[in-house]
Amino acid sequence: MRVMGVGGGARENAIAWKIGLSDHKPEIFWIAENRNPGIHKICKDNQGELRIGRTTDPKTIVRSARGWGIDMVVVGPEEPGFQGIPDALEKEGIQCIGASQELSVIERSKADLRRLQWENNLPGKLLFRTFKNAREASDYIRKNIETQPWLQNIVIKPARQSGGKGVKLIEDRKIYLHDEKERFKEAYFDSLQASMSAYSDIEDKILVEEKAWGPEYSLQCFTDGKAVLGTPLVQDNKSAHESDSGPETGGMGSISGPDMTLPFITMEEYDKSLKIVEGIVEAIQKKTGKSYHGMVGGQMMLTENEGPTVIEMYSRLGDPEALNMLALLKTDIIDVFQAIVERRLSKLKLEFTNEDAVVVKVVAPNGYPEKRDKAKGHPVQVFDTNIKRNGCYLFWGSADLQEDGQVVTGGSRLLALMAMDHTLPPASARIEKTASSVQLTDGWGLYHRSDIGTEQLLAKRQNTAERVRRLYKHREEQGILGTRMDWVPKIGRVDPSQLLLQEMHGPGKA
Amino acid sequence: MPGLIGFYTFGEGRENWDASQIIHYGLSALQGRGQESISLATIGPGNTLHTLGGKGGVEEFFQKNKTSIPKGFIGIGQTSSYLDDYLVHVKTPYELVLALDGKTDLHEDRGEATKLFARQLSQLLHSEKEPLKATSMLINKIGGGYSFVALTHKQELVTGRNPLGVKPLETGSVGFDIGAVASETCALDVMGIDHTGPVETGEVIMFTPEDIRGNAPTTDRGNFCSYEYVYLARLDSNVNTLSVARVRNRVGRELAKAHPSKGDVVIGVPETALPIANGYSQESGIPQEPGFMRTGENVRAALKPTQKERLVGVQLKLNPVKSAFEDRDVVLVDDSVVRGNTLQNTVLNLKRDGARQVHVRIGSPALVSPCPYGVEIPPRDELISGNLDEKELANNVGADSISFMTVEELQHAIGLPRQNLCMRCFEKGGTTR
Ligand SMILES: Nc1ncnc2c1ncn2[C@@H]1O[C@H](COP(=O)(O)OP(=O)(O)O)[C@@H](O)[C@H]1O
Ligand SMILES: [Mg+2]
Numbered sequence: 001m002r003v004m005g006v007g008g009g010a011r012e013n014a015i016a017w018k019i020g021l022s023d024h025k026p027e028i029f030w031i032a033e034n035r036n037p038g039i040h041k042i043c044k045d046n047q048g049e050l051r052i053g054r055t056t057d058p059k060t061i062v063r064s065a066r067g068w069g070i071d072m073v074v075v076g077p078e079e080p081g082f083q084g085i086p087d088a089l090e091k092e093g094i095q096c097i098g099a100s101q102e103l104s105v106i107e108r109s110k111a112d113l114r115r116l117q118w119e120n121n122l123p124g125k126l127l128f129r130t131f132k133n134a135r136e137a138s139d140y141i142r143k144n145i146e147t148q149p150w151l152q153n154i155v156i157k158p159a160r161q162s163g164g165k166g167v168k169l170i171e172d173r174k175i176y177l178h179d180e181k182e183r184f185k186e187a188y189f190d191s192l193q194a195s196m197s198a199y200s201d202i203e204d205k206i207l208v209e210e211k212a213w214g215p216e217y218s219l220q221c222f223t224d225g226k227a228v229l230g231t232p233l234v235q236d237n238k239s240a241h242e243s244d245s246g247p248e249t250g251g252m253g254s255i256s257g258p259d260m261t262l263p264f265i266t267m268e269e270y271d272k273s274l275k276i277v278e279g280i281v282e283a284i285q286k287k288t289g290k291s292y293h294g295m296v297g298g299q300m301m302l303t304e305n306e307g308p309t310v311i312e313m314y315s316r317l318g319d320p321e322a323l324n325m326l327a328l329l330k331t332d333i334i335d336v337f338q339a340i341v342e343r344r345l346s347k348l349k350l351e352f353t354n355e356d357a358v359v360v361k362v363v364a365p366n367g368y369p370e371k372r373d374k375a376k377g378h379p380v381q382v383f384d385t386n387i388k389r390n391g392c393y394l395f396w397g398s399a400d401l402q403e404d405g406q407v408v409t410g411g412s413r414l415l416a417l418m419a420m421d422h423t424l425p426p427a428s429a430r431i432e433k434t435a436s437s438v439q440l441t442d443g444w445g446l447y448h449r450s451d452i453g454t455e456q457l458l459a460k461r462q463n464t465a466e467r468v469r470r471l472y473k474h475r476e477e478q479g480i481l482g483t484r485m486d487w488v489p490k491i492g493r494v495d496p497s498q499l500l501l502q503e504m505h506g507p508g509k510a
Numbered sequence: 511m512p513g514l515i516g517f518y519t520f521g522e523g524r525e526n527w528d529a530s531q532i533i534h535y536g537l538s539a540l541q542g543r544g545q546e547s548i549s550l551a552t553i554g555p556g557n558t559l560h561t562l563g564g565k566g567g568v569e570e571f572f573q574k575n576k577t578s579i580p581k582g583f584i585g586i587g588q589t590s591s592y593l594d595d596y597l598v599h600v601k602t603p604y605e606l607v608l609a610l611d612g613k614t615d616l617h618e619d620r621g622e623a624t625k626l627f628a629r630q631l632s633q634l635l636h637s638e639k640e641p642l643k644a645t646s647m648l649i650n651k652i653g654g655g656y657s658f659v660a661l662t663h664k665q666e667l668v669t670g671r672n673p674l675g676v677k678p679l680e681t682g683s684v685g686f687d688i689g690a691v692a693s694e695t696c697a698l699d700v701m702g703i704d705h706t707g708p709v710e711t712g713e714v715i716m717f718t719p720e721d722i723r724g725n726a727p728t729t730d731r732g733n734f735c736s737y738e739y740v741y742l743a744r745l746d747s748n749v750n751t752l753s754v755a756r757v758r759n760r761v762g763r764e765l766a767k768a769h770p771s772k773g774d775v776v777i778g779v780p781e782t783a784l785p786i787a788n789g790y791s792q793e794s795g796i797p798q799e800p801g802f803m804r805t806g807e808n809v810r811a812a813l814k815p816t817q818k819e820r821l822v823g824v825q826l827k828l829n830p831v832k833s834a835f836e837d838r839d840v841v842l843v844d845d846s847v848v849r850g851n852t853l854q855n856t857v858l859n860l861k862r863d864g865a866r867q868v869h870v871r872i873g874s875p876a877l878v879s880p881c882p883y884g885v886e887i888p889p890r891d892e893l894i895s896g897n898l899d900e901k902e903l904a905n906n907v908g909a910d911s912i913s914f915m916t917v918e919e920l921q922h923a924i925g926l927p928r929q930n931l932c933m934r935c936f937e938k939g940g941t942t943r
Binding site (some may be wrong): 174 | 541652821822825849850855861862863891893894898908910
């Protein structure tokens with residue numbers, strides 16, 4: 001059997017690795033935009049080949065798949081899904097694991113996702129508004145900040161996934177800092193409007209949503225459109241630097257295990273989260289009339305108003321969260337994929353080891369994420385034996401294997417180191433021992449987060465989780481979980497959810 | 511709501527006194543009643559009234575106007591929580607300046623009502639043969655709830671408290687040389703003046719270069735503002751002969767008896783509620799700990815003119831001492847709840863900082879009606895307690911429970927008969943007495 005993968009990051013390296021371990025002994029082919037050294041080697045070792053090509057171009061992908069006589073394609077990143085790669089392949093009769101274009105809207109448009117949740121009254125949602133331009137956003141907030149207090153503490157996001165535009169979290173609770181916050185907020189609206197004007201396919205450019213507070217975790221699932229099977233929870237760490245500081249990255253490392261849930265998330269919360277993801281899959285299938293087969297994930301947060309809450313959805317596996325999950329997966333991955341394409345996932349026994357905790361740490365060149373061109377093009381040296389001796393695994397990410405065999409940095413997250421142990425802290429410590437095995441030979445620096453998986457960081461997560469849990473459990477006892485009610489002087493009781501629904505269905509839709 | 515000072519001197523050498531310097535300290539002591547607008551007036555040998563007014567606070571005002579502060583050996587002063595609330599200057603028929611705390615019922619608007627009162631007083635002092643008796647009749651005739659002090663161009667100081675006696679006013683003296691009145695005894699203390707007792711309800715006192723005369727006060731025992739005890743007055747004052755500190759302690763004790771709560775620690779919301787929390791702690795046996803630190807100056811947040819300033823004031827005042835709350839069940843004691851946003855913010859902070867349970871106990875009944883006498887209690891539709899019941903309120907602010915004192919409990923804690931206490935702000939559609 002011939003399998004082809006799409007995408008060149010650490011997540012795809014891990015998928016290739018897992019496919020390489022399958023008893024079906026598939027031949028492995030791949031298309032990526034960079035010559036990922038890890039994927040390159042796996043393809044070579046498994047009678048296949050890694051080809052460089054545009055992963056978002058349906059023609060390139062279909063042509064290669066046909067040329068190679070591929071039986072099944074696995075799409076790693078979200079962008080190919082957004083561009084309809086799975087649709088193009090299936091039209092050609094080639095099986096594909098990956099959300100089709102219409103379904104991937106749950107990730108592509110955070111605004112559409114919120115609307116879907118509210119239209120279907122699904123649990124785990126946040127208040128939101130969308131705006132066509134900066135002016136509209138700032139006017140709305142100025143006008144309503146008194147009557148809708150949630151507008152004081154907001155997150156500003158591009159309404160649709162847009163290259164490089166990040167998320168701004170603005171707490172405006174200290175009224176003496178209000179003017180400063182407002183200035184910052186409005187400047188960001190302007191900058192979003194500027195960068196989003198390129199997308200004429202959507203009306204909404206700016207999403208503003210309720211700022212929540214709590215621990216985050218990802219629940220990745222396999223689905224064939226009928227069953228949604230959950231995998232072990234993983235927590236990624238988005239901030240570039242130690243103790244959750246610094247700019248937002250794609251993810252600096254992740255932890256999972258030693259069971260289906262994380263040390264600071266309860267099984268009850270796991271089940272609720274799974275229900276939430278199931279609800280979204282069901283709702284988007286109903287809305288589009290399409291069947292979802294592939295991977296889907298909830299990037300979740302425990303919040304005081306809702307308990308488990310969706311921050312955003314993945315229409316694929318997380319990077320680096322995929323590494324943790326795949327490391328724990330006992331079931332043959334080809335069996336999983338086949339069950340998906342044959343729509344018999346509910347009969348599959350999906351198994352994970354429950355003895356191991358997994359820590360992943362991403363190593364990135366200095367300059368990432370803010371100055372990627374400076375982070376690019378540096379020669380890399382890796383001492384493999386040292387990594388293996390410590391029982392660690394290496395997955396290549398933004399790296400390029402050149403003709404002469406030299407690997408150079410691609411400017412984004414270079415690679416991920418992974419270790420397993422009975423609990424998280426020793427696994428974390430093992431990676432620390434081997435981190436110096438990766439170096440740039442031109443003297444440019446590399447960094448990673450040493451705190452991921454340590455006792456201290458876990459205790460911090462536990463602490464936050466307990467505080468939020470206390471708050472949402474209290475609301476649950478009072479019978480007001482998931483509801484919001486404000487009392488505004490001069491106006492009286494205000495239910496912001498009702499206001500949102502009215503605006504969604506009214507003439508000037510939300 | 512304004513704080514008033516009247517300073518009078520007698521006898522040989524009186525021209526050596528600089529009244530404004532002494533009034534300055536008196537007003538400083540009263541700045542807890544608000545200090546948005548400061549004004550004072552003096553008179554000296556030339557019988558010319560000098561007045562000056564400007565934006566507060568008290569210190570800033572005196573700093574900024576160092577060179578133009580009016581000189582004189584008799585004077586009055588006012589510090590007010592209202593914007594642009596200065597002494598009223600009436601030039602004819604009888605020139606006087608007047609400061610008034612509270613509100614007369616001569617007009618809807620408080621400022622206008624005060625002006626009309628000043629004009630009538632001027633008229634009366636001009637035409638009446640027995641000005642003391644006439645003034646006494648005036649305050650019996652004109653309704654509302656107020657205390658006032660006026661200074662005339664003939665070096666007279668006229669001061670009084672209407673029969674309702676809602677607003678406090680206290681007298682003091684030093685030797686044979688000085689007589690004074692002030693809204694609170696703490697101001698007399700700070701000015702170095704011995705407290706001699708309250709101005710009685712319906713009493714008028716006239717200080718003239720020849721003598722001090724008073725009318726016989728009304729026998730009516732008055733209808734004293736209970737909010738003075740809960741929030742307005744300073745802890746080191748006596749109001750209507752009762753020590754504010756004692757009353758607040760009893761309020762805390764009464765609260766603990768009638769509204770017990772489990773808890774590991776009692777925490778008072780600064781400043782006013784600290785002694786109430788102290789009483790709660792003493793009665794319940796739950797230890798009290800300091801829970802908040804203030805950043806910057808101490809301001810009376812509730813008395814700030816705009817909502818924004820009120821919130822700023824409160825937020826800067828309430829930075830939590832995290833270790834006091836962490837993993838504890840907290841009894842949070844405050845003096846009153848007005849719009850609710852402060853409490854909401856505070857409880858949320860405490861919970862995020864790791865408080866397990868937060869039980870809110872309020873040392874006064876729920877505020878449900880505005881004050882007809884000018885205290886900054888907003889209209890009913892801005893009073894959260896006037897609109898939500900205790901359970902809804904607890905959910906709204908995120909507390910595990912919240913309870914208020916009843917009117918009877920507060921009355922009991924103050925220790926005055928019910929008919930002598932004004933509790934209109936705690937009663938829906940309540941009456942004056
Ligand atoms: N509503 C929210 N409340 C609090 N934090 C949020 C919220 N939305 C996003 N965040 C924070 O910002 C990060 C990035 O937001 P996300 O929606 O996942 O966008 P991205 O596409 O950049 O991953 C999240 O991981 C979370 O830490
Ligand atoms: Mg995200």
